[in-house]
Amino acid sequence: MSQAPAPSDAPSNARRLLRQTLTIARRDFVATVFTPTFLLFLFAPLIMLSFGAVGGLGAQSVAQGADEKERIVALAPPASIAALRATDERLRSIFPRDEQPPQLLVRPAPPAPALHARALFDTRETDTAAVLYGPFERPQILYGPMGARASRYLAALAEATLRTERSGGPAALSRPTLSPVARTTTSLGGRNASAFFSVFGIFFLTLLLAGQAVGTMAEERSNKVIEVLAAAVPLESVFLGKLLGMFGVAVLFVLFWGTLVSQVGSLAPAGLGAALSQLSPAIGLPTFVTLFFAYFTMSYMLLGAVFLGVGAQASTMREIQMLSLPITIVQVAMFGWAAAGAGQPDSWTAIAAQVFPLSSPYAMAARAAQSPVLWPHLAALAWQALWVAIVITVAARAFRRGVLQSGTAKFRWPWQKAL
Amino acid sequence: MNEALAISASGLVKRFGERRVVDGIDIAVPRGAVYGVLGPNGAGKTTTLRMLLGIIEPNAGERTLLGYRRPREASDRVGYLPEERGLYPAMKAREAIAFLGALRGLDWRIGRKRADVLLERAGLAHAADSKIRKLSKGMAQLVQLLGSVVHEPELLVLDEPFSGLDPVNQENLERLILAERDRGATILFSTHVMAHAERLCDRLTIIAGGRARFEGTVADARGTLPMRAHYVPHQEGPGIAALLPADAVRQADGWRFTVPEGGAEETLKRLIDAGHGISGLSIERPGLHDAFVRIVGGEEMSA
Structure with missing residues (x-):
């Protein structure tokens, strides 16, 4: 009793299994990829993204429109206007662009500032978030429904301007050194x-x-x-x-x-x-x-x-x-x-x-x-x-x-x- | 088990639940032969072929395929056309043939080249780039058949290959089977249509009720039945029935009867002496069809 064909040895058996597996894999891959349905599958995320993009754009333009029309107003004594503007510029640079307070309008203080300030909230052209008037030692700040943060900014602005005036000018009192440090371990x-x-x-x-x-x-x-x-x-x-x-x-x-x-x-x-x-x-x-x-x-x-x-x-x-x-x-x-x-x-x-x-x-x-x-x-x-x-x-x-x-x-x- | 056999099996048993679908079948297919597995529907032919190929495991028994006791290890040298045909409908005919070859270890490129040749030879050259789903059922079946020979297997197993083909394509298939045999392949096929088996088979086995009822050549099978005579008298007469053997039956074109054991001479002499004469006479073996019906029917009755 003899075996006519030499029985296959182990490596060739494993190779054959691999070859068979890959033949099946190839068929499935080709059958899946070369169909019109596959394109639909491949581009499905595009549908999701485009919906997201459309929604995002809409929300963004609505928000931007509102942002650009929002103002904060300071009714300041004419002598302080320059100092106030300079201080605003300095403080504003700390905020990232998206989170800056609304644009500041500086006006000379009219004779009856309280009434004028109140009236500013009712103008049609702009949304007024907050208004500052009165002397910087005791600033009066009015704010609208969205203006709580802006009102705190105006308070800080008044304080900083006053300090600049009292210290005798805008020259910096301190001289900071900023050095970046990278962590050696992961945070x-x-x-x-x-x-x-x-x-x-x-x-x-x-x-x-x-x-x-x-x-x-x-x-x-x-x-x-x-x-x-x-x-x-x-x-x-x-x-x-x-x-x-x-x-x-x-x-x-x-x-x-x-x-x-x-x-x-x-x-x-x-x-x-x-x-x-x-x-x-x-x-x-x-x-x-x-x-x-x-x-x-x-x-x-x-x-x-x-x-x-x-x-x-x-x-x-x-x-x-x-x-x-x-x-x-x-x-x-x-x-x-x-x-x-x-x-x-x-x-x-x-x-x-x-x-x-x-x-x-x-x-x-x-x-x-x-x-x-x-x-x-x-x-x-x-x-x-x-x-x-x-x-x-x-x-x-x-x-x-x-x-x-x-x-x-x-x-x-x-x-x-x-x- | 020896080198002269492409397939040998002994005592194969397969149970599905309580039912013994295959109940102890022995089979020995010589190399280079065309071997038929014949049997009525539900006899266990397909299950037997599946066990021989290692697609399913028998509950008992041994089998050897091209010298391997684990039939699957010979799978690259075997071609198989299952009874339930199936191809991927989205594949083109050429690719489908190459894929079936690739499953059996044939390089894709060679497979595609051979596919073109095979399709051409089968008269299907125009279908090479058609998807399977566009082909008729018979054409798809031919494509699958070509796919089962594209890697030039040593052993070709065809389960009911003729069913679903028109007479012309049945002829083509017979030619293809003989061509494969001439190439040196061993062919094992199952059928319940006797005409094909009669023309093609070198040997055959008849299965019924999960058991082998007969094994041998076509001549052996026909030899299990006695000769039949067809006799047309020159002169009809009322006494003719008494002169013929007891089983004689009168039909429109004459009488038919089984040739008695000693031969037909005695009967014929009596007929001539009685003046009935002989207008026509033929004596021949019954066909495989009759042998099959008797072997299967007789066994079923005794079972």
Whole structure:
């Protein structure tokens, strides 16, 4: 009794598995990307952004219109007008542009300043936020409904002008030296911001993209391609291949928008640039970016594998639609858990979230922001990859039993010899 | 198990729930042969083929595919057309064939080139750039069939390949099967249409109720039935029935009866002596169809 063909050895077996997986992945990627629907998917954020932009512009123009017409008025003795203007200019320079007090109008004090001041609130051309009159030792300040802050500014202005006059001129009494100092360690605020950013970023991307995996096996089941696939390729390869194909689509999506947003700053939501510049992950930015991507991959693969496996059991589109709610809830729960521990990476909540496979990518990304130690990440990535393999194996077995009605061949490690 | 066999299996059993769909089937397919698995609907043909290919695992029994006891390890050298046909509707015919080849380890580029040749040969050159969903069902089936041979497999397994094809395409398929055999491939196919099996098969096995009822050549199967005679008398007469064997049946174009064990001479002599004469006479083996009906029907009755 001899074997006619030489049994394949372990490396070529592994190579074949890889090749089969990539064939499936390629098919799924191509089938997803080269369709008109994909463009809709790719540009979906544009819809969101354009709505946001339109709303933002509207609100901005309304606010700007009001801002520009708002005034504060000082009815000052003619001798003090120059000093008052100079002081206003000096004090105003401390405020950032958006937060400056309304423009100051300085008028010589009329004979009956109280009445005149009161009348200023009723003019039609401008909105008067606050009016100052009377001597600077006892300034009288009237303010309208939005003028509380402006009134305090006018009080400070009167005080400062008076001090300038009393001290004999606008020359500065003190001579400050301003020297910038950079922290050598990351700030607590920056670390916390990074931690939350990473948890939220991974969650957001996964929520947008991993849910797609739930319906991918439905295609093969409905058009009966599954039998051809199952005959030619191990189901594990089919599952992993489909997952990789969908992940490829997700990466394309992220790269497209990442490139666009980084090149065209105006597309980014307002304040994103400022928020990003505040990120100071404890582990260092380049490593953090690498880990962020690695954990996004793992989070996608893990949740995607679970969804794919569960979705593969569903026999109709209706069942798949019903599954989307529990899936979203699972994701939000994982996000909430990881976010709860994001501030304290060594608390029990955080450690549990780091160990539990589904929440581990979120929680470990937060940890990268909080702690500079590298080895737990290598361990976590290996741990998560192991779970991806476990989930895919279990999903493939369940599919074989439930859908193909087959038993499972005896387990064999990939490096064991054939026969 | 030996080198001369492309497939061997013994004692294959498959249960779905309580039902034993396949109940101890043995099979031995010689290399280079065209081998038929025949049986009525629901006999367990598809399940048997799936087990042989390793798509599903048997509950009991052993099988060897191209020398591998784990059939999946030979998957790159096997082509398979499942009973439930299925292709991705959005794929073009050429891509679909190349994809099926790629699943079995064929390079995409080579697959596309061969796809063009195969489509041309099948008279479908115009469909190479058509999406599957635009093709008729029969055309899509041909495309899938071409996809199952594009990697030039050593073993080709076809599950009910003729169903759904028009007579012209059935002819084409028969030619394709014979061409694959001439290339050196072993072909295993299932059918419940005897005409194809009769023309194509070197050997066949007949399955009914999850068991093999017969294994052998087409001639062996036909040999399980005695010769049948068709006799047209020159001179009809009332006493003719008494001279013929007991099972003789009168039909519009003459009499039909089973040739008795000793041969037909005795009967014919009696007929000639009685003056009925012979206008027409033919003696031949019944077709595979009759053999099949008897083997399956008889077993079912005894079962």
